[in-house]
Amino acid sequence: xxxxxxxxxxxxxxxxxxxxxxxxxxxxxxxxxxxxxxxxxxxxxxxxxxxxxxxxxxxxxxxxxxxxxxxxxxxxxxxxxxxxxxxxxxxxxxxxxxxxxxxxxxxxxxxxxxxxxxxxxxxxxxxxxxxxxxxxxxxxxxxxxxxxxxxxxxxxxxxxxxxxxxxxxxxxxxxxxxxxxxxxxxxxxxxxxxxxxxxxxxxxxxxxxxxxxxxxxxxxxxxxxxxxxxxxxxxxxxxxxxxxxxxxxxxxxxxxxxxxxxxxxxxxxxxxxxxxxxxxxxxxxxxxxxxxxxxxxxxxxxxxxxxxxxxxxxxxxxxxxxxxxxxx
Numbered sequence: 001x002x003x004x005x006x007x008x009x010x011x012x013x014x015x016x017x018x019x020x021x022x023x024x025x026x027x028x029x030x031x032x033x034x035x036x037x038x039x040x041x042x043x044x045x046x047x048x049x050x051x052x053x054x055x056x057x058x059x060x061x062x063x064x065x066x067x068x069x070x071x072x073x074x075x076x077x078x079x080x081x082x083x084x085x086x087x088x089x090x091x092x093x094x095x096x097x098x099x100x101x102x103x104x105x106x107x108x109x110x111x112x113x114x115x116x117x118x119x120x121x122x123x124x125x126x127x128x129x130x131x132x133x134x135x136x137x138x139x140x141x142x143x144x145x146x147x148x149x150x151x152x153x154x155x156x157x158x159x160x161x162x163x164x165x166x167x168x169x170x171x172x173x174x175x176x177x178x179x180x181x182x183x184x185x186x187x188x189x190x191x192x193x194x195x196x197x198x199x200x201x202x203x204x205x206x207x208x209x210x211x212x213x214x215x216x217x218x219x220x221x222x223x224x225x226x227x228x229x230x231x232x233x234x235x236x237x238x239x240x241x242x243x244x245x246x247x248x249x250x251x252x253x254x255x256x257x258x259x260x261x262x263x264x265x266x267x268x269x270x271x272x273x274x275x276x277x278x279x280x281x282x283x284x285x286x287x288x289x290x291x292x293x294x295x296x297x298x299x300x301x302x303x304x305x306x307x308x309x310x311x312x313x314x315x316x317x318x319x320x321x322x323x324x325x326x327x328x
Contacts, residue, residue: 012039012075040071047081052088125156128168135165142171150179154221180222187213204245208252211238215255232259250279257289266293284310288319291326 015035044067048056056062070077127133127141142160145153153175160172190210197203214235217223223231236259239252257272270293277286287310294302307326310319 009039009043009078011035011042012078015039016074036071036074039074040067040077043067043070043078047078047085050082050085128156128160131164135167138165138168139171142168142175146175150220150222154179158221158224176222179220180217183213183216183220183222200245204242207238207242207245208249211235211242211252211255214238232262235259248279250276250281253279254281254286257286261289261292261296264296266296269293288322291322 012035015032044063047066047070048059048063051062066081069081073080128138128145130138145156157172157176160168161176163169163172187210190206190213194203194206194210197206211234214231217231218228218235235255239256243249243252243256253272253276257269257276260266260269260272270290273286273290273293277283277290287306291303291306294300294306304326307323310323310327
C-alpha cells in the first residue's frame with residue numbers, strides 16, 4: 001500500500017506540474033489526462049485498501065468511486081478521502097448498530113381465520129382490499145366476516161360491491177342482502193299482527209317491535225339514500241305510535257332523538273333526549289348527543305358544560321378525543 005501511495009502521489013505531482021508549467025495544445029492536455037488517470041488509479045487502490053471491510057464490497061463500485069473522485073478532483077480528492085477516514089477512526093460510533101436488511105412480506109395465515117373476532121376487522125379489511133392477494137385467501141377472509149357484527153361488516157361489504165372480482169362482488173352482495181332480508185321478513189311478520197291487535201297494550205308492544213326492527217336496518221348500516229330516509233320515517237312512525245300508548249319507554253325517546261339529529265333538527269333532538277334521560281336512560285349515552293345538539297345550535301358554552309358533566313370511566317373510543325378537547 002505504501003508503494004501505491006508514493007507512486008500515485010508522485011504521478012499526481014507530475015501531472016499537476018505539467019499542467020501548471022504553462023503551455024497549450026492538445027498533446028499537453030492528453031499528457032495531463034493520462035498522468036491524472038494513472039495517479040487516480042494508484043491512489044484509488046490505496047484508499048480502497050484503507051476502507052473498512054464492510055465498505056470494500058462490491059469492489060468494482062467502491063474502487064471506481066474512489067478512482068473517479070481522485071481523477072476529477074486532483075489532489076483534493078485524495079486529501080478529502082484521507083480526512084474522512086481519519087475522522088471516522090477518531091470518532092467511532094458508540095455501540096454496534098444493526099445493518100439494514102431486506103425482509104419478506106408477512107403472509108396471511110388463512111388457517112387461523114376462524115379465531116378472528118370482530119376486533120380483527122382492520123386486518124380483514126386490509127386483506128380484502130389487497131387486490132393482489134390470491135383469490136382463495138380473499139374469499140376466506142370474506143367468509144370469516146360472517147362471524148362479525150353486521151354493523152361492523154356492512155361498510156366493508158358495501159365497498160366490495162365495486163370490486164373487480166365477480167366472486168367477491170356476488171358474495172358481498174349476498175351477505176348484505178341476506179342480513180337485510182332477515183330483518184325485512186321479521187317486519188313483514190309483525191305487520192299482520194299489528195292489524196289484528198285488539199288492545200292498546202298489544203298495539204303498543206307491536207309498534208315498539210316494528211320501530212326496533214326498522215331501527216336495526218339503520219343501525220346495522222344496511223340502508224342508504226332514499227331507502228334510509230324511508231326507513232327513518234317508519235321508525236319515527238311506529239315509535240310515535242308506541243309512545244302515544246305508553247310514553248314511559250326511554251329507549252324509544254332516545255331513538256327519536258338520534259333520528260332528529262340525523263335530519264338536523266337539534267331542538268327536537270334535545271327535547272326527546274332530555275325525556276329519555278328523565279326516564280332513566282344511560283347518562284353516558286345521552287350526554288354526547290345533547291352536546292351534539294347544542295353544537296348544531298352553536299351553543300358552545302352548553303357543549304362545554306355537557307362534556308364537563310360526562311364522567312363515564314370508560315367512554316367510547318369516538319368520544320374520547322371530544323372529551324379531551326372540550327374538557328381541556
